Amino acid sequence: MSLKHYAVLALFLCLLGIPLRGHAQDRLGFDGDDLVTPDCAAMSDWFECRSINDPSVNASVRRGYEYIHHTTSTLGPDAPRNETNTFEDGTAYANASIACSSCHFTGGHVPFGTPFYQVPDKYASKPYFRPLNYNRDAADSILDCFSNCMNNPRTPPKDDPVIQDMLAYIQWVADGVTDPSMKGAGWPTLPGHGLPVIPGVATMTANPAAGATIYANECAGCHSDDGPGQGEYRSDESRPRVPALWGVNSYTRGAAFYNNQNLGAFVRQFMPYGDPLTLSNQQALDVAAFINQQGHPDGLADQMFCHIEADNIPASLRKPAAANVGCTYPGEPFNSTQIMNGPWAPITAWRNAEIARLLNGMRGVNPGINLLLNDN
Numbered sequence: 001m002s003l004k005h006y007a008v009l010a011l012f013l014c015l016l017g018i019p020l021r022g023h024a025q026d027r028l029g030f031d032g033d034d035l036v037t038p039d040c041a042a043m044s045d046w047f048e049c050r051s052i053n054d055p056s057v058n059a060s061v062r063r064g065y066e067y068i069h070h071t072t073s074t075l076g077p078d079a080p081r082n083e084t085n086t087f088e089d090g091t092a093y094a095n096a097s098i099a100c101s102s103c104h105f106t107g108g109h110v111p112f113g114t115p116f117y118q119v120p121d122k123y124a125s126k127p128y129f130r131p132l133n134y135n136r137d138a139a140d141s142i143l144d145c146f147s148n149c150m151n152n153p154r155t156p157p158k159d160d161p162v163i164q165d166m167l168a169y170i171q172w173v174a175d176g177v178t179d180p181s182m183k184g185a186g187w188p189t190l191p192g193h194g195l196p197v198i199p200g201v202a203t204m205t206a207n208p209a210a211g212a213t214i215y216a217n218e219c220a221g222c223h224s225d226d227g228p229g230q231g232e233y234r235s236d237e238s239r240p241r242v243p244a245l246w247g248v249n250s251y252t253r254g255a256a257f258y259n260n261q262n263l264g265a266f267v268r269q270f271m272p273y274g275d276p277l278t279l280s281n282q283q284a285l286d287v288a289a290f291i292n293q294q295g296h297p298d299g300l301a302d303q304m305f306c307h308i309e310a311d312n313i314p315a316s317l318r319k320p321a322a323a324n325v326g327c328t329y330p331g332e333p334f335n336s337t338q339i340m341n342g343p344w345a346p347i348t349a350w351r352n353a354e355i356a357r358l359l360n361g362m363r364g365v366n367p368g369i370n371l372l373l374n375d376n
């Protein structure tokens with residue numbers, strides 16, 4: 001059906017009072033249009049799906065859910081303005097073409113779909129965040145996503161009620177974990193808590209020109225034809241129908257998706273919507289390269305990996321091989337095309353050799369150094 005026919009049909013159905021896309025609810029009570037939902041039956045050994053609409057769910061958790069799932073209508077520029085969602089100068093907390101749950105599928109319930117069930121235990125120990133050289137807690141990781149995943153130039157303070165409600169919601173998701181061995185220090189055994197990985201990706205090469213054709217055939221029908229797919233702002237809906245993949249309101253160069261290995265694996269796992277795992281690994285990598293070649297905002301990208309680590313090694317040597325952000329180690333023989341599109345194994349090998357050389361030169365000066373090598 002062409003867009004024009006779609007519009008005529010939509011108008012006709014609207015006149016009859018029938019919405020073209022119903023706001024159907026999934027079993028967790030998440031309303032929306034098309035959602036990537038968890039397979040609750042398959043997860044039932046270790047996770048209990050509970051409805052957000054259950055009367056036992058407290059008000060803070062519900063507000064957190066609204067901010068994370070209906071980001072546009074609660075924190076976006078057209079949300080009714082109030083002191084909870086607006087900076088003193090009148091700017092909205094969030095851009096509009098993407099919701100947190102556009103990537104954190106069904107509000108962080110989907111294995112490999114950037115879930116939230118691991119977050120409280122993972123961040124309890126304030127793990128080191130190498131790109132920005134600090135130890136962060138769960139609130140910090142939310143703020144980093146505000147900046148890097150959604151291109152919001154300003155972020156609310158950590159004790160802001162919006163952030164506190166988001167944390168309450170994230171804790172509620174984590175409370176769904178039923179297997180005691182996966183709680184606390186056992187969080188790394190939670191299925192799908194990290195991004196998926198394409199097997200053997202380090203020796204592959206992404207081809208953005210081939211990706212352009214795949215994008216046109218497999219993705220554009222939703223992501224481009226539907227305006228917000230390119231970052232255009234749609235003001236009349238509670239969350240983007242199809243989220244932005246590039247443009248001013250999309251994820252920035254500082255985001256985990258601005259790394260073709262990460263985006264390719266995520267795309268293969270979940271897209272095209274409704275038809276996951278149908279692209280080959282190569283096709284997924286190619287389409288990711290095409291998307292990341294389009295315009296992406298800077299976010300915090302240029303500040304990343306610019307420090308010297310505690311063992312005197314420059315962080316630029318420990319960047320993921322596919323991260324084309326932040327500082328570059330002097331004399332490195334790789335251009336940004338190879339860093340974006342691979343092959344990545346030679347980059348990792350060169351950097352590891354340089355780390356080893358530096359550490360060797362420092363031997364005796366700083367004994368007991370823990371040599372952390374990139375695995376991608």
Ligand code: HEC
Nearest residue numbers: 034035036101102103218219222243244245267271272273
């Ligand atoms: C049938 C419509 C449809 C098609 C086709 C489609 N998508 Fe999506 N895409 C969606 C929807 C809807 C979401 C958000 C799902 C949700 O909110 O749970 C999404 C989310 C995404 C996301 C995560 C959100 C973001 O903005 O980063 C990425 C990445 C993505 N799609 C890439 C692709 C790629 C690449 C293709 C082609 C291989 C593709 N999509 C094909 C509908 C589609």
Ligand code: HEC
Nearest residue numbers: 098099100103114119141142145146149194195251256257
């Ligand atoms: C464009 C996609 C995208 C959007 C939009 C987005 N995120 Fe993220 N977020 C990610 C990715 C990718 C990661 C890294 C996941 C990983 O490395 O395993 C992440 C990480 C996080 C983490 C840390 C998870 C962990 O286990 O380390 C939190 C918390 C988080 N995001 C919250 C949010 C919130 C709240 C919003 C909305 C204000 C948001 N994100 C918007 C993609 C997104």
